[in-house]
Amino acid sequence: MGRRPKQPNRQLEELIEEAGGMRKPLARRVVDRGRGHGIELRYDHSSVGRWLAGEQPQRPGPELIAEVLTELLGRKVTPAMCGMSKGQDASAELGLEFSLSLSGAVDAATALWRNDVEQRRFLRDTSYAVAVYPAATMRWLTLPGPEHPVSTGSRRVGQTDVDAVQTMASAFRDLDNKVGGGKVRSTIVQYLHSSVAPLLRGSFNEHIGRQLFGSTAELVRLAGWAAYDQEDHGLAQRYLIQSLRLARAAGDAALSAEIMAAMSHQATYVGRPGDAVDLARAARIAARGAGLAALESECHMVEAHGHAARQDQTSTAAAMNAAERAFDHAVAGEQPVWLAYFDQSYLSAKTAHCFRELGDNARTAHFAEQSLTMSVGYQRGRAFNLSLLASALVPTDPREAVRIGRGALDIAADLASRRSLSYLRDLRYRLRPFDGLVEVAEFRQQILELTRRG
Structure with missing residues (x-):
């Protein structure tokens, strides 16, 4: 048997x-x-x-x-x-490879969603894998193209189906920014499994196929970003790699750049700044091919963050200056809807992160304060930026740091975002020398209680 x-x-x-x-x-x-x-x-x-x-x-x-x-x-x-x-060996590699063929890409992506919906343990027990991002980006750079995403399945897929996927991607993107990845990720994955997978197996011409693969890639990227926001780093890698593969199938260089920039962002966060620099440079190649100055600016900024985490001040300054120059050439309204978040406030926030890595509290505070002019709807980002500003003010004005930090705490309490809690933990640690102040001690206790719940 x-x-x-x-x-x-x-x-x-x-x-x-x-x-x-x-x-x-x-x-x-x-x-x-x-x-x-x-x-x-x-x-x-x-x-x-x-x-x-x-x-x-x-x-x-x-x-x-x-x-x-x-x-x-x-x-x-x-x-x-x-x-x-x-056994589990084959399953353990699921989603970590950038498939060479279109059929393999569909198989890998849909298998990942199915296993995720079924809550397979091997997906929950994985940590960040060092080698997989460099391998995926190398495949993206060297894979011959263009590809021709056509299919002859039994279900007819048309423009209405593609528009529905695009609408869902937009809705999930807004929700992720407002409530955090922990509240939306499982819903995104369920939608991918139940509604998008059958479309990828359907019948469509190349025009529809490119749109379908591109919209799906954006949804998969969101699932990966939500996993990253929850610090499920191994799971995030699987989704971001499959997202990159689907974007490549769609011939979407801009979205590919955005995905590789996300990989770079994560690499810096998990302590792999050298990899972050490499990923950012690969993203910049894709952005240049897309001809979007704002996107190229973003790629320069994630590279700058990697350099700053390596304590390379010269390279950080060069990358930040390149980001500013590219941003000055951006044309309003030219960027895709998924890049709408990248504005002057976001650029200031990333600049503040770089200066924090370099230990420059004055300039961190300056740019973090500028970042607070951000658009409405980005609740998680506001929590990050308030925490960033508060942490920079700790050495010179711990009471003001607490006042600003309370704003971050109030927002984070309504989010499902472990990254927002990590920012608060860092703030709590920086406030430790001033625990003799009543308001500092009370605030540090409030952070502790919230992070224990999260």
Whole structure:
């Protein structure tokens, strides 16, 4: 008898549905394939039902099933894609590779969403993997193109479907900024799994395909950013890599640059500033290809942050100056909607982060204060910027730091964002020498209580 996992085999179910949904013909083909290898098998439609329930046939059953599905679907299918891997090793790599083929990209992305919805433990127990971002960006840079995202599935996909995905991406983007990644990530993933995955398996021409892959890439990026906001760094990497792959399939250099900039942002946060610099430079190549000055400015700024985290003042200054020059050339209204957040206030916030890394409290405070002119709707960003300003004021005016920090605390209390709590923890640590002041001691206790709940 094969072993029975706790979960039904959704991967195999989706593949069988895509192949026409017939169980008996599948069993017959597998038996015929085995006979061709000199192996006598006794599979029938009941056998397929058991596989769908979670039972795994003994070898070479998984390999034969994969071979038959490869033939029926016209693309490479492996036992792991059929939910019949030999153990957790194959699953543990899910989403960490930038696929070489379009079909592989769709398989990897949809498998990631499915396993995430099913709350597979291997996705929850992963940490930041050092090598995967450099490998993904190298694939992005060297993959031949352009690609032609077309599909001949049974469901017809049209402009209305693409518009719906774009609308959902916009709605989730606004929610993420207002309430934090912890409150939206699972909903984004559920939507990807239940509504977007069937579209990617549908029938569409290249014009629709490019839009569909681009809109999906933006949604997947949001899921990755939300995971990063919750400090689920290994999970964030999987989503950002798959987002980059889908953006590449869409031929969207601008979105690709934005995704690599997000990777750079995360790399600095987890203490990999050298990688952050490399990722930012790769992002800049994509931004230059897109011809968007504001986007190129952003890429220079995330590079500057990486240099600052390495304590390289000269390179930080050069990158910040390049960011300012690029920003001065930006044309109002030219950037995509997902780049609307990148304005003078955001640029000031990133500049303040750089000076904080370099230990320059005066200039950190100056630029953090400028960042507070930010647009409404960016609640999480305001919490960050208030914490940043408060932390810079601690050495010279701890009471003012507490006053400003309370604003960050009030906002963070309504967010599901572990990053916002990390900013507050840092502020609490910086205030420690002034714990003799009553208002400081009370505020530090309030931060402790909130971060314990988070």
